Amino acid sequence: MWRFKQFMPKEQAGLEGRTVDVGSLKVHVRNVIAEGGFSCVYLARDAVNSSKQYALKHVICQDGESLDLVMKEISVMKLLKGHPNVVMLVAHAILDMGRTMEAMLVMEFCEKSLVTVLENRGAGYFEEKKILLIFRDVCNAVFAMHCQSPPIAHRDLKAENVLLGADGAWKLCDFGSTSTNHKCFNRPEEMGIEEDNIRKHTTPAYRAPEMWDLYRREVISEKVDIWALGCLLYRICYFKSAFDGESKLQILNGNYRIPDSPKFSASVTSLIKDMLEASPDARPNITQARYGPVLMSYCRQSCRSACLVVYICFKC
Template sequence: MGCFCGKESLSVDGRRFFIKQRLGEGGFSYVDLVEDAQTHKTYALKRIVCHSKEEEQVALQEVKIMREINHPNVIPLECYSMHEVNYQSKALDITCELFLVIPVYKKGTLQDRIDTLRLKGEQYSEDQIWTLMMGICKGVKALHDHKPPFAHRDLKPDNVMTEEDGTPVVMDLGSAAVARVEIKTARDASSLQDLAAERCSMLYRAPELFTVETNSSVDERTDIWSLGCVLYALAFLESPFESPYQRGDSLALATMAAKITFPENSGYSKKIPDTISWMLKPKAEERPFIDQVIERIHSIQHEEENRV
């Protein structure tokens, strides 16, 4: 299997892994390709760097959700461990690192595939779009069905991996949280709005997370908005709010207005724009819940099967 002499290794939950290469990094974490020293199987190792006790709690929330959700369309957790920092790191105000070992998906993300299609001047077939959406929605349903319900809050093509057989897998639960929140004070509103600005991607963020109002509430239908944007991206290869974003317009205002334009002569049936418009309601209470979305997609797929 080759010699790993001199290669960096680390221990996670009593298992030894060798670091092979850096796969990527985000605002709060790094991802490395690692190999299990015993089985030689490869995994992704997500390192979450925490700078405070509050960040530690957020990181541990991700672990908690991954351990409690067991579904083929949600990324599983192989093992994890928390590591206190050494003396030198404390100069950087780092309190700890959390190591999460997760599967490697060689086919990459849906965003990778969307980028490839755009470069080639191609698009998904309508059947492929509904199949992908059904899988993503089933993963989201697993989060929403938890007691209490969890919301992902950062659903986007970048956060959906694909298995070798094309099965979509919802990943990156670092933004996930208890879905139903009562906003009773200005401080509650400010706190949630700041958290959303930090962790929820603008192009897929629900309007109620751009401007959080006092004496209001949010629930899991923040994810339904994001799913509507994901459906648009699968069909038209970009977020429905890409144009106002590129112009430098206010995305908060653009989402509140929810004036969605659909490309002409896309080759798709009216079911795609109709379903997107049904999900992208600026008022959360007018949006469907995940079970209704799944039922609608199932009905569309059933119609298509009968037509064939």
């Protein structure tokens, strides 16, 4: 779990204060803005043009598995580069330090995460229009992933991984948990490996029923992202998790309640219900979710016709 820190001076540690070369880019590393187990994200400035600032992700890869995760993240970000709702990868480098490998990813800087915005919203709820504009941007990013061949499942969609860009667009980040291995796991050894991957690289509150119980013999596919989108939309609407205490039994049964207040349109609550179907086959795909009537009304008029024809619009 990433832990975002407040912008404040602190004692120097790690890369802070250093100037480092990442690919063809030279950056001056400032303070830590987020940290995980073996990684940190720093605020960094371009050493040549100080008006440009970036987020520098520094990962210490202690084994092949952690290196594979970083390489996967780089690969997906390069594939989606240029999408307005995906955090842009500016430069990257993999360094052989002897006993360990270190990865540095320079990305566009986004000052706020969605979870920070939700936690600091004050006493009121968001208007439906604002909710759907946020959700539309996230769905645009997921659509770009699910349209790849084979589809790329993010597998860790959550408010912490949605950032607000300087251009006002909401952007998806953290692609280390992605997968194109969509299958039903039947053999015990395969199930054990997949259960370990799910435990380490997904978040319980957003984890789909088929990921909680592999003995259901359901295909684990990109539909896990549709479930997570349902959980995300619920949280943006009601500022809490759909499933109290991340209860496994509640999730397996799809047992949750739409609060009486605040009131949202039937189309919004129906979209939540459709995405939180316990069976992945009963959930809509991302095209049905993003380009259904609920979100199409929030597609900018100038590009709505293009969306209807090709089902994608990077301007939206």
